Amino acid sequence: MSGGAPDTAFFTRAAAVADLNALRTALYQTTGDASLLEFGPVLTLDEAEQQRLRARCVELLDGDRSAWAKRVPDDAELLRLMDLTLGVPTQPSHFEIRKKFLNFEPYPFSFVPEDGKPTVPEGFSVAIIGAGFSGISMAIQLEQLGVPYTIFERRGELGGTWSANQYPDIRVDTMTLTYELCLEQPARWSEYFARGAEVRRYLEGVAERHDVTRHIEVDHALESARFDESTSRWSLGFSRSDGSRAEYEANVIVSAAGLFSTPTTPDLPGKESFEGEILHPTQWTSEHSAKGKRVAVVGNGSTGVQLLAPISEEADQTVVFQRTPQWISPRPGYGEPISEEKRWLLDHLPGYWNWYRYSAIIGLFTWHEDFLLPDPEWEAKGGHITQKSEDLQSFLLDYIKSQVGDQPDLLEKLVPDHAPMVRRPVVDNGWYRAITRDDVELVTEGIARFTPKGVETADGKHFEVDLVVFATGYKVDHYLWPAEYEGEGGLNLRDYWAPQSPRAYLGLMVPHFPNLFIMYGPNSQPASGGVALTAWMQIWSAYMAQCLCRMFEEGHSKVGVREDAFLAFNEKLDAEASGMAFLTDSGSVEKNYYVDGSGRLLVNTPFEVADLYPMMERPDPEELEFG
Structure with a gap:
């Protein structure tokens, strides 16, 4: 045409x-x-x-x-x-949420009161912490209700993870059409799996179109938040990059700090003596380059797999350090522009x-049934988890062989000991092809120490490198990090969580911390990961908005979750998770960020979509405390 x-x-x-x-x-x-x-x-x-x-x-x-x-x-x-x-x-129980996913009506997940916008008490305000997808989703919901708010963003621009990460070939690894927000109109993407810069521009445009941008205060890193029981308001303390501080008050805090906001790198001996450069992917900028360098890429999760091919194409030599093999899968259309047709x-x-x-x-x-809930009949026949899980495993094994060729020794290093889908799915960005290059070496021995000229592995082998990229992920159990939250009676949130890993009611609320909501909190991620994740952000936003509207209508100044409801919910959650392949597959529990150190499911919800959505669709007043 x-x-x-x-x-x-x-x-x-x-x-x-x-x-x-x-x-x-x-x-x-x-x-x-x-x-x-x-x-x-x-x-x-x-x-x-x-x-x-x-x-x-x-x-x-x-x-x-x-x-x-x-x-x-x-x-x-x-x-x-x-x-x-x-x-x-x-299925009748699926119809309502499927209808919303179709997005024929604008803003299908937003909460719209039947009697129009609520009457908001004078001086009422909401502080949103973070200007990524979660924070912008909540802001749009508050805009629709006419509730005053301010977004506090620690970086110099909005975008969340899409601002913090600018490493080579960063992009979404779920189809972009499923990643965009359900708003009044679809976006126009240039690729099926959009690059990071385009995703950030999209979010920037969404914020402008919905009049959110003017509510954002950048360069505000939350350090402390203290709940004042006499006023039912939060006092917030922020630091700025110039060393100055700022103080604010708000009735409600919505933490949209994100799951992937606290990078982690191993603390290895000799690090200070290394003469080269050490980077986490969040530290990569447009000024960095692998050209002409000897590079070590540590990690083969989603980030490590995305950046290896472009780095290895520029570098003189690349060493890939792999701790755990991953199931790395192809995606139709990945890296391709959307055609004219x-x-x-x-x-x-x-x-x-x-x-x-x-x-x-x-x-x-059908994600649970297909991949996560062991089928007793299938396992009684000697199968593992489900037939679809094994079919997928066979497909992925054939894919690995197609990429690396007839190299039995290499293949042995690449095949995981866990089933597909029990860890975060990783999308191939030419990773398998990259490790077969003559100038790329795959190492499965762990790094023991740095030397002035490189790194040494546990078996004593030395690798001379100029640049080390630690694609080693994030501290996903550091929810709301690094801010210190003080709730009722001066209770510190970390202390409340300390005996176990972080927990929340519906992933959103914690007892003794009224007027505090957490987006992307513990056990809130859908079992399928990033697919339609942004729709869940809008569902969380609508739930919180309903809590606020009830406060306004009934003249309350605070809302929180009852401790008995919190405990009962988490007991139900743990019971639901106990039989899932996340926890029953022998190779999935160790070194899986979905699971905490005690073997408890931490990041994902175990509930199926059709069961989870009714829990989130409207708050249960019997499980909440208003005052």
Whole structure:
């Protein structure tokens, strides 16, 4: 096409690259053409039937489009379209949240009071800590309600992790369409898996469009927060980069500091003697380069896998230090621009964006059954976890072999001893190909110490390097770090958590800390990780907004969770988690950031989407304390 009107050849190419489920459903919704219903579920169609369906789609795309218009299906029609897309009936308990994920209505997850905006007490304010996706999500919700707020951001700009990380080839590793917020309109992305700079620009645009930017105070790092029981307000102390301090008061704090905000690097002997440079990926800037250097990349999680290929292409020599093998998988479209044909469908075919996104998200609803809940019948036959888990493992093993070739010794180092999906899925960015380069060496022995010229491993082998990149992750158990929170009776939050790992009610609230909400708190991450994570941020925001509105309506000055409700919830959570593969798979518990040092699930929620959403949809007043 390239500037001209689309023709039959263009639509043929578009149908060939389209998600056939989304294309068929969107065209049926738009045209009502009954011939599209003559085909069975896409997954059941053989190649010839798929070609016939694509050909019919081309005819409709290339026909009269003058009557096309975006419209919102009623619930009955929406249910029919859901069933058409998957080819199986939609469970009634799944319908409401699936409907919201489709985003036919603007702001589907926002809380909108039936009687309009609440009457906010004079002087009431909310302090949001952090201007990443979570903080911006909460700010949009408060904007919609007319509740005064200020976002305090420790860095010099908004963006959260997408500001803090600028290492080579940083990008989202879930499809970007599933990562964007559910707002009033879809975003226009340049790639299927957007690069970090584009994600930050997107968030910047969202904040501007929703009048959030003017509420952000940058260069404010929260150091302390103390709850005043006489006023039911929080006193907050901030530090700035110039060494000065600032003090603020707020009725409510929403901590949106994030899960990946406290980098961790090993404290190795000899570090101070090393003559080269040591970096965590969060310290990488545009001024850094691997060109002409001997580089050590430590770690093969998501970050280490993303940055290895671009670094190894520039460096003279690269040494990769791997502690634990990972299942590293391919993703269709990863690193590729959105084609002109796909862009046309997203921009011009009503409903295509919605159903394309829905098709990518829908696996959330069977994630537990497919990969995380051991199937007794399957295991009784000698299988491990589930058949789908083993099928995926076989696929990934074949993929590794396809990437590294016939190298049995290398293959032995690369195959994990845990099942797929029990740790964070890692997406391949050319990592396997990189480690087969002549100028790249894979080392599975741990680093014991630094020397002036490099690093030495536990077996005494020395590697001369100029740059060490510690892609060693974050202290995910350091929630709200480094701020000190003092609740009722002067109770320190870290002291309250100290006997065990951090816990919260619904991942959001902790007893004795009224008017404090935590976004992305303990056990709040969906079991599937980043897929549709931003939608959950909006769900958390709506829950908190409902708590505030109840305070306003009933004249309360504070809200918190009852301790008995907190304990009962966590007991239920631990029981639910105990039978999941996160904790039962022998290779998954150790060195898995989802799990704490005692073997308790820490980061993820064990609850299925259809069970979790009703807990979050509206607060249970019997489990909360207002005063």
